[in-house]
Amino acid sequence: MQRRLTTQQALEMILREVDPCDSDGEDLQVQPDSDSELSDQSSDEETASAPKKRACLGTETAKDGTVWREEQLPDKFGIKFWVACDLKSKYICNVFPYLGKDPSRPTGERLSENVVMRLMEPFLDKGRNVTTDNFFTSLSLAQKLLRRKTTILGTVNKIRREIPQSTRQTDRNEFTTQVFSTSAATLTAYAAKRKKTVYILSSMHGVVQTDNTTKRKPNTVTLYNKTKCGVDVMDQMVREYTVRRGTRRWPVAVFYNMIDMAALNAHVLYQACSGTKERRVDFLVELARELAHSHVAAKKARKEQLPLTQPSTPSPGKRAMLL
Incomplete structure (x- = not known):
C-alpha cells in the first residue's frame, strides 16, 4: 500500500x-x-496565512447606472x-x-x-x-x-x-x-x-x-x-531563465525552484573552476544538451539491454557534473 x-x-x-x-x-x-x-x-x-476568498467591500453606482x-x-x-x-x-x-x-x-x-x-x-x-x-x-x-x-x-x-x-x-x-x-x-x-x-x-x-x-x-x-x-x-537571475511551468501540484513547484537554483549555482561553480566567462544562457543550453544526451544514451542502453558501464554510454558532461 x-x-x-x-x-x-x-x-x-x-x-x-x-x-x-x-x-x-x-x-x-x-x-x-x-x-x-x-x-x-x-x-x-x-x-502562514491561508488563501482567502475575495470579499466584497462595497458597491458603487456610476452615472450611467452601472453597479x-x-x-x-x-x-x-x-x-x-x-x-x-x-x-x-x-x-x-x-x-x-x-x-x-x-x-x-x-x-x-x-x-x-x-x-x-x-x-x-x-x-x-x-x-x-x-x-x-x-x-x-x-x-x-x-x-x-x-x-x-x-x-x-x-x-x-x-x-x-x-x-x-x-x-x-x-x-x-x-x-x-x-x-x-x-x-x-x-x-x-x-x-x-x-x-x-x-x-x-x-x-x-x-x-x-x-x-x-x-x-x-x-x-x-x-x-x-x-x-x-x-x-x-x-532571485531575478533565477527567474530570468527558468524551467517553471504552471502547475497545481506543490511538489512539482518545489522541484522547479530547486532546478532553477541548482542551475544558477552550477554556472557560478563552472566559471570559478574553469576560469572562463560564459554567458549564462549559453551555459544553460549546453547544460540541457548534456543532461538530455546522457539521459537518451542511458535509455537507449537499457532498451538494448546493455550495461550502463560499457564505453558506448557517454558520461555526463562537465556542466552536468556540477548539478
Missing part, C-alpha cells in the same frame, strides 16, 4: 538529503525568497523559502523552506533569529558579515552572532522593544543623523526625507561617520545600500 505524506513530512524528507554548501565570499545576505508567493511578514509568525462592486484581492500564498547567498557571486549558500511552527525551535526564540542562525550555521566563527532586512534584524540576534565571530548589518523596525523611544519621532530635519551605541552594536537613525527615517543596526561599525555630500549619508547606510541586493539579484 502506498504511503501518503503530508507537505511538511515530504519537505523534511527532501531536506535530510541536502548538505549546506560553502562560499568564497565574505558577505552573505539573508532574507526570504521574494518569489515565494507569500505575503511579506512584518513580525514573527508561527503559521460596480469593490472586491478585496486574495492574499498571496505558496511555499516560502529562506535563502542565504553570497553577495559577490550570487551563489546560493544555504536554503530551506518555511514549514510553519517548528517544534525543535527553543521556547522564547524568535522565528527570525532561528532562521538566521540556521542559515548561517556553516559560516559561523569565520569572521563573516551577514546583511538582513528589518524582518530579521534585532539586537539579540546581533549579540548571538557576535558571540560566534559574525557581524550583522541591516535595517531594523522601529517598533522593536530595544529601540530607544527618542528615535521614534516622525518629524526630523532632512539629512540628519542620530547615533546610539551599546557594547554589541550601533544604531543609526538617518532621515533621508523629512518624514522618512531609516534605522540601521550594525555590529561591525564602532564609529559612524557621514560623508561630505549634500545628503550627509552615514557610512552604515552607504554600506547597507551596497550589500542589501544579494538575494534580490539572485
